[in-house]
Amino acid sequence: MADAVVVPSEVDATLRHLRVFNTGVVENTQALRADIGLSRANIVAKHRFIAGFSSSRDSGSGPVSDTSLVNLVMGFPDGGATGVTQRPTPIPRHRAAAASAFNMGQGAVVESFTPRGPYLLYQWVQTDKPVETATELIAKTLDLQGPRIDQFLPTDPSRLAALPVDPSGLLAHALPASRWHAVTSDIGVYTPQAALHFQADPIDSAALFAATGVESVSIRDGMVFQAEPPPRQLMSWNDSLRVKLIPGPP
Secondary structure (H helix, E strand, O other): OHHHOOOHHHHOOOOOEEOHHHOEEEOOHHHHHHHHHHHHHHHHHOOOOOEEEEEEEEOOOOOOOOEEEEEEEEEOOOOOOOOOOOOOOOOOOOOOOEEEEEEEOOEEEEEEEEEEOOEEEEEEEEEOOOHHHHHHHHHHHHHHHHHHHHOOOOOOHHHHHHOOOOOOOOHHHOOOOOOOOOOOOOOEEEOHHHHHHHOOOHHHHHHHHHHHOEEEEEEEOEEEEEEOOOOOEEEEEOOOOOEEEEEOOO
């Protein structure tokens, strides 16, 4: 699913700074609380939530940011959860979005829920600009997110437990989780597009991935990048952000 979730920097290039606590795999309704709160998570649980993925960025690395965006996709066995109601706030071009706005002393917060087939799309924007700026940012996110999630082919829920842990063998090249890095649900092998969610600068990384032919990225304690063209290479990026090329598998 991570491959089908829009990175906020794709919506607005100024949204580059990673918000770690709202980015990654959402494995259960307990984890949903970080994005939508306890009461909404309880509503979602009643609709047999399977899993989701959340991606979040803001426009600055300081304690206060001009604009922040959380983009979350939640998956269900059939129709997405529709029991969440919001005070009406129009989202341009997206009449199905149920949104609410909160005017604040230095800007606004807008959050939005949109059912889309077996998915529920959620966006949260905080900005020091007018409400209209926030609603348009959500609209642009939905412009991209709706068509992209429509192309995603989810695994049948009955087969999730049988999915191989490391089908490519790339995860075996990543360092095991250490006492400084807990085992999390984000551990795995990602496509280049999906790996952008975890990069320090997704725009620069997208250009780098394209230039070096990155095909997949394993994430555990550090990252390992598998790249093409030949000879096949593995690009290892450790926690100090030093990059080196090492021989890859045949």
